[in-house]
Amino acid sequence: MQTGLQYKVVMTTNSTPPVDDEPLQSPDEALALLREQQGALERDQLGGIPWILGVWGVAWLVGFGALWSAYDDGNPWFQLPPAVAAVIFAAALVAAMAISGWIAIRLNRGVRGPSNFSGAVYGIGWPIAGFSAYLMGVALALNGMDRELQSLFFPAIFALVAGVMYIMSAAIWRSVDQLVLGIIIIVTGTAAPFFGAPTNNLVMAVLGGGAFLVAAVVMRLSSRSATR
Amino acid sequence: MTELDPVIHAAARLRITATLASLEAGDRITFPRLQELLDMTAGNLSTHLRKLEEAEYVAVEKSHQGRTPVTFVTLTRRGRRAFEDYTDALRAVLGGEE
Numbered sequence: 001m002q003t004g005l006q007y008k009v010v011m012t013t014n015s016t017p018p019v020d021d022e023p024l025q026s027p028d029e030a031l032a033l034l035r036e037q038q039g040a041l042e043r044d045q046l047g048g049i050p051w052i053l054g055v056w057g058v059a060w061l062v063g064f065g066a067l068w069s070a071y072d073d074g075n076p077w078f079q080l081p082p083a084v085a086a087v088i089f090a091a092a093l094v095a096a097m098a099i100s101g102w103i104a105i106r107l108n109r110g111v112r113g114p115s116n117f118s119g120a121v122y123g124i125g126w127p128i129a130g131f132s133a134y135l136m137g138v139a140l141a142l143n144g145m146d147r148e149l150q151s152l153f154f155p156a157i158f159a160l161v162a163g164v165m166y167i168m169s170a171a172i173w174r175s176v177d178q179l180v181l182g183i184i185i186i187v188t189g190t191a192a193p194f195f196g197a198p199t200n201n202l203v204m205a206v207l208g209g210g211a212f213l214v215a216a217v218v219m220r221l222s223s224r225s226a227t228r
Numbered sequence: 229m230t231e232l233d234p235v236i237h238a239a240a241r242l243r244i245t246a247t248l249a250s251l252e253a254g255d256r257i258t259f260p261r262l263q264e265l266l267d268m269t270a271g272n273l274s275t276h277l278r279k280l281e282e283a284e285y286v287a288v289e290k291s292h293q294g295r296t297p298v299t300f301v302t303l304t305r306r307g308r309r310a311f312e313d314y315t316d317a318l319r320a321v322l323g324g325e326e
Contacts, residue, residue, distance in 0.1 A: 018275040019268075020240035027232065027321040033239060034315065037246045044265060045250075110261025112300065115252040 043223060048107050050220040052100040053181070057212030059096035063089040064155065064205035071198035118172050126165055133157040152193040155204050159189020177219050184211040232321070235283045236314045240268065240276045248286065248303035249311045256289065256300035277301060285310055 024030045069075035070085035080088070101123075108119055137145075137154050145153065166182030169175065188207040192200040236245050247265055251257060257265075263273050280286035285307030289300045303311070 018240065019272045020243075021238050021276070023234060023237050024239060024242070027318050030232070030237060030242060031318055031322060033242055034246050034318070037243045038250065041247060041250050041265065110258040110264075111251060111255050112257075113252065113255030113302075115255050 045107060046219070046223050048103040050216040050223075052103050053212045053216035053219065055096045055099045055103075057209045057216060059092040059209075060212060061205050061209030063092035064201045064209065066092070067151070068198050068201035068205060074198040074201070122165075122168060122172060125168065126161075129161045129165065130158065133161050148197050151197045152200055155200060156189045156193045159185055159192070159204065159208060163189060177215055177222070181211060181215040184208075232317055233310055233314045235280065235285060236310060238276075240272065241280060242314075244273070244276055244280065245285065245303065245307065245311045245314075248301065249308060251303070253305075253308060254302070256302040259299040259301060262301055280307065283307075283310075 024033070065075075066080055066085040066088035069078060069080045070082040072079070104119075104123065108115070134154075137150060137157065140153065141150055163182045163184075163186030166178050166185060170177075170179035170182060185208060188204060188211065191207075192203040194200075195203055236242055243266055244262075247262065248257070259270075259273070263270055266273065268276075277286055277288060281288055284304055287302050287304050289302070291298055291300065
């Protein structure tokens with residue numbers, strides 16, 4: 001059988017000789033090159049994730065910080081009109097969704113095949129679960145849940161959704177960092193309502209937003225050291 | 229001494245094979261994206277892909293997305309096995325170093 005090794009390279013469209021075609025000097029060189037390439041790929045594929053986490057960290061910090069600042073007994077340094085706080089909160093979340101969605105879609109660009117299924121299911125899981133959580137809150141509000149309880153309920157249920165999604169992400173892409181993050185987000189969302197309004201927003205901003213930011217830094221550092 | 233597969237044992241093809249092997253089995257990647265990941269010229273990448281294709285390590289598939297032609301590249305089962313054998317052989321040559 002032809003090994004496919006002895007051929008003359010006669011290119012029709014490109015007459016320059018191939019680059020990096022010679023046998024490698026030594027196994028060491030080959031191993032070094034292999035590691036370098038695998039490291040570069042990992043950086044390329046995982047490099048966006050710290051940014052996704054960072055964007056969400058800032059969004060939670062700013063968004064819930066704004067809500068906390070809308071109460072008389074909230075932020076002691078300055079107070080925001082509730083309407084302004086609501087707009088800041090919504091803007092922060094929408095911006096984070098848009099930016100992180102864009103980064104996530106770019107992560108796997110140019111690749112088709114079985115792995116697309118996991119990514120697509122995971123991607124669609126976010127809006128499905130998020131919208132369902134929102135409708136539950138609306139149903140409770142329509143049946144008499146007052147504004148104060150709503151301000152406890154909504155952050156808690158969204159934190160639960162986000163936490164579960166991060167745990168799923170940890171399972172699909174085998175990431176312990178994201179598992180830890182998911183658990184912290186769930187703990188935050190569960191603990192926050194016990195503080196009552198408006199302190200629950202502060203808990204969400206500091207613990208939740210902080211967890212995202214710490215996770216972003218940890219993932220960035222670990223992907224660097226793993227590929228050195 | 230263990231033979232190192234000469235098809236893979238060249239800088240460009242080792243990098244290409246390693247990149248394709250990092251995809252999940254059965255996943256295909258577009259030519260431009262592969263080129264971007266490898267930072268190689270299109271001409272050079274095609275030349276090396278042709279060699280890998282001749283060894284049946286790589287399958288190149290042309291299809292269409294709407295009207296634009298898209299070229300997908302994937303590692304064949306044989307190619308994936310060859311890459312694994314290659315990395316095993318490399319480790320064996322280097323004295324079982326992890």
